[in-house]
Amino acid sequence: MGMTITEKILAAHAGVESVRPGDLINCRVDIALANDITAPIAIRNFRKINAKKVFDRDKVVLVMDHFAPAKDIASANQIKFVAEFAEEQEITHFYDGAEMGVEHTILPEKGIVGPGDLVIGADSHTCTYGALGAFAAGVGSTDLAAAMVTGEAWYKVPETILFELKGKPAKWICGKDIILYIIGMIGVDGALYKSMEYSGDMISHLSIDDRFTISNMAVEAGAKNGIFHADDITKEYVEGRFQREPVYYESDADAEYFQRIVINGDELEPQVAFPHLPSNTRGISEVGEVRVNQVVVGSCTNARYSDIELVANLIKGKKVAKKVRMIVIPSSPAIYSRAMKNGLLEILIDAGAIISPPTCGPCLGGHMGILADGEKALTTTNRNFVGRMGSTKSEIYLAGPAVAAATAVTGKISSPEEIV
Amino acid sequence: MMKGKAHIFGDDIDTDAIIPARYLITSDPDELAKHVMEDADPDFPSKMQRGDLIVAQKNFGCGSSREHAPIAIKGAGISCVIARSFARIFYRNAFNMGLPIFESDEAADKVSAGDEIEVDMDSGVIKNLTKNEEYRAAPIPPFMQELIRSGGLMESVRKKIGS
Ligand code: SF4
Numbered sequence: 191m192g193m194t195i196t197e198k199i200l201a202a203h204a205g206v207e208s209v210r211p212g213d214l215i216n217c218r219v220d221i222a223l224a225n226d227i228t229a230p231i232a233i234r235n236f237r238k239i240n241a242k243k244v245f246d247r248d249k250v251v252l253v254m255d256h257f258a259p260a261k262d263i264a265s266a267n268q269i270k271f272v273a274e275f276a277e278e279q280e281i282t283h284f285y286d287g288a289e290m291g292v293e294h295t296i297l298p299e300k301g302i303v304g305p306g307d308l309v310i311g312a313d314s315h316t317c318t319y320g321a322l323g324a325f326a327a328g329v330g331s332t333d334l335a336a337a338m339v340t341g342e343a344w345y346k347v348p349e350t351i352l353f354e355l356k357g358k359p360a361k362w363i364c365g366k367d368i369i370l371y372i373i374g375m376i377g378v379d380g381a382l383y384k385s386m387e388y389s390g391d392m393i394s395h396l397s398i399d400d401r402f403t404i405s406n407m408a409v410e411a412g413a414k415n416g417i418f419h420a421d422d423i424t425k426e427y428v429e430g431r432f433q434r435e436p437v438y439y440e441s442d443a444d445a446e447y448f449q450r451i452v453i454n455g456d457e458l459e460p461q462v463a464f465p466h467l468p469s470n471t472r473g474i475s476e477v478g479e480v481r482v483n484q485v486v487v488g489s490c491t492n493a494r495y496s497d498i499e500l501v502a503n504l505i506k507g508k509k510v511a512k513k514v515r516m517i518v519i520p521s522s523p524a525i526y527s528r529a530m531k532n533g534l535l536e537i538l539i540d541a542g543a544i545i546s547p548p549t550c551g552p553c554l555g556g557h558m559g560i561l562a563d564g565e566k567a568l569t570t571t572n573r574n575f576v577g578r579m580g581s582t583k584s585e586i587y588l589a590g591p592a593v594a595a596a597t598a599v600t601g602k603i604s605s606p607e608e609i610v
Numbered sequence: 611m612m613k614g615k616a617h618i619f620g621d622d623i624d625t626d627a628i629i630p631a632r633y634l635i636t637s638d639p640d641e642l643a644k645h646v647m648e649d650a651d652p653d654f655p656s657k658m659q660r661g662d663l664i665v666a667q668k669n670f671g672c673g674s675s676r677e678h679a680p681i682a683i684k685g686a687g688i689s690c691v692i693a694r695s696f697a698r699i700f701y702r703n704a705f706n707m708g709l710p711i712f713e714s715d716e717a718a719d720k721v722s723a724g725d726e727i728e729v730d731m732d733s734g735v736i737k738n739l740t741k742n743e744e745y746r747a748a749p750i751p752p753f754m755q756e757l758i759r760s761g762g763l764m765e766s767v768r769k770k771i772g773s
Contacts, residue, residue, distance in 0.1 A: 214753050231637045231677050239768035257635065264635035314675040314699055330677040330703035336767045344753075378622055379669040383698050412669060414698055467622060554631040554674070575626040575673060577649045582630075 192442025194350045195417055196385040199325040199439055203308040211349040211448075219249070220307040220434075222337040225293055226254040226265070228312035228330070229272045235335035236275075245341030247280050251302060253293035254286040256550045261557040291522030291548040294318040294406065294490035299522055304428050305420045306437025310334060310343045315490050315572070317408040320417035321401035322424055323438060327414050348414045349448035350385040351376075355392035357455035362606050364500075365400030366492055366570065366590030369407040370461035372453065374471030382412035384448060387441065392455045393418065398427045399496040403590075406491045407572050410468040462568075462603055463588035466576045474593060474605045484567040485510075485598040486579075487591055488519030488546070489553040492570035495525045497591040502534040504595035504606055510542035511601030517559045519546040543598070555579050561586075568597045612689040612710065613728045613739075614661035616721050623650055623666055624673035625700070629682040637678060639685030646682040660687030663729070665721045667693065671700025680709045690729055692736065692747070694718040705754050706763040712736065716745035 193201065193208060201209045203217035222245075224232050229252055236244075244250045252272055260266035269286065276284035283302055285291065294315050297303045303319045309326035310316070312334035319326035329343070337343045353372060373380070386408050388401075396404075401418050408416025418424070420438045428436055460474040487493060487501050498520055510516045518538050520526040526548055529535050535545055552559035553571040561567055561580035566587065569579070574586035587603060596604040627650040629642055636642065647654040647664075664670075664683070670693035671679060680703050683691065690710040704711045710731055717736050721727065726739040734747035750758075760766040 214751070227634050228675065228677070231681075234637070235764050239764050239771070241767075241771060262635065268635065312675055312677075314673065316675075328675045328699055330675050330680075330699060330706060332677060332706040332763050333702060336706075336763050339767055339771060378672060379695065379697070382669065382695060409673075409699075412672060412697060554626075556631060573624075573626070573673060575624045577630050578626050582649050 191446060192444035194385065194387060194441045194445040195323065195419060195439045196325055196350060196387065196415060197347060199306060199308055200345060200347055209347045211347050213347045214344060215347060216342055216344050217308055219310045219337050219341060219343050221249055221251055221303055221309045222334060223251045223253070223293060223297065223309065223311035223313065223316060224331065224334050225256055225313055226258055226269050226272055227256045228334065230268050231331035232312055232335040232338060233272065233275045235332055236338060241339045244279050244338045248282045250281055250338050251283040251297065252276050252281055253296065254290055255292050256554065257556050258286060258290050258549055259547065289523060292490045292493065292550055295494060295521035298322060299524060301431040301433045304432035304434060304436045305424065306439055310337045314409045315406050317413070317415050318402055318406040318490060320405035320408065320415050321398060322428065323418060323420040325415055325417065328409060348383055348385040350387050351381055351449045351451060352387050352389060352447045354450060354452045355388060355390035355455070356452060357392055358395055359392060359455040360458050362460050362592050363455065363458045364590045364592065365396060365403030367458055367461045368453065369404045370463055370468065370471050370588065371458055373407065373411050373469045374461065376411055378410060378467055378469045379412040381408070384413050386411065386413045386416040388418050394421065397496055398423055399494040402494065403491055407468065410572055460590060460593050460605060462593060463574055465574055465585040465587065468572065468574060468588060477603050480566065480587065480603040481601060482514060482568045482597060482603065483565040484559060484561065485514060485516045485594050486552055486559060486567060486569035486571060487594050488517065488521065488551060489571040490521060491572040492591050493519055493521035495528055497570065498525065498529050498534055500591045501595040502537045504592060504609060505541045505599060506537050508541055508599045508609060510598045514598060514601050515559065516543040516598040517546055517552065518543050519551055520548055522548050552579050568594060568603055570594050611728060611730055614663050614689050615659070616663050616665045616723060616725045616727050617654065617658060618721065618723045619650060619664060619666040621667040622669045622672055625671060625676050625679045626673055628671065628679040629676065634676065634678055637681065639681050642678055642682035643685035646686040655686065658686065661689050663689055663727050664691045665717060666691065667718055668695045670696050672697035675699045677703050677707065680704045680707055684709045692717045705757055708758060708762045712747035714745050714747040720745065
């Protein structure tokens, strides 16, 4: 019996010939990641057992992004605590200050993670790196602490659901619409404990940024990981960037799947997830009249260069609607600076948008755009749980960058068709 | 043996409901406990008592990887969480830090708010003393039992590195 790409990566990192779903295995990890919220607990665990050194100072990555630049004294102290640990352990990849960006954007961008890797991260959206053909899964701080010390982690080999993406994506369809459509179809626990794997001819039409978005939201379907096979687009992205040697794994033709689901590109229209679950999706034609107070283009889901470029192109020469706050948060310093050099930020500012430094910011209700009682936001982030962006009496609608741009201009949730 | 009053919650209770991000500026269990489940039920922190249990439906603990969620529940003195199913990261976190959790369809179907519940950790038998019923929980995988026996994940790492 053949193996899936996920099974192959897990087997290789466990040092065994083959694995089957349900096997409990111990794996070597290539990269162990934590952020300003999860690292403090991991570091306390590290101290509690008197560990002296991290397993490899080049492979532990610490990114200050959630409440950074520090939003208050307590979060400043958390960041300082992690910074001191990073200095003591001579951590190579510690990012804060001018190097600060959203972790799941900067790890691939800097070539810290790449194809064939096994990545463990104390952040649920660690699954983002599956876009490159890596096995990447989120864990809690204690798992991460154990990995920081030993360089290993235990896994239960998941069953896999194969999504065959067929045809060409319809107009305006981007990665976000595809993944929201899938989550709407299978539910927020539709892939619980499972791997989501993507195949099909539509993938050659999806940019690497679209794939990051799709892998990013695997956790919103309850999955352990969401993985693509590397192709020419992946290789072009990885070459000259990835700091180690990529290993390209492919699922075997006779690999066994728990379920196969076919998605046809032409059946898709832009998607919006209504409050308060990412699975509560509707096509844009079924949204009705929903006025919003805030539009956010940000987060590890949709704030890469191509997202900002799409929004700027759509909004160019138009104005953000009165009484709408539009907040754009490029997710890394590199994206910020490229968008600035290419005039995208100017277009956005002229239209009336607010540009935030690269941070998680309002995505998890941290800072830089907290919602008041009764307010509504349309955002390109990944979760619309009650209170996620501020008041428990506010409402969050999730969509892709094209819908976000249109919504900012009209002041109500709109199709990009309405503003072109 | 764990014994306490049941508090009932529905499907997909996410980590933002268990402990909202606005409180993540600390990882102190006592501080976090003050706000446990606050966004799902604002009165919960004041009406619950140490030893009480949470009984929920499917996908409990979905969302973020924040360990602050099981820390807040444990810090508040909740003795265990019973649900139809758990989100995977929450499941791992609970075992790694020694918060007992059980998957039981029967309990999720039959327990009502305020029922007096007794759980036998070893056998996974859940007794509803109020209704005089007995439910079964899914057995805890031997690997996880071993984790609990060695005192959680960090203790097993401590043994490994001999510190
Ligand atoms: S951008 Fe949002 S979802 Fe992504 S890591 Fe930050 S808080 Fe989490």
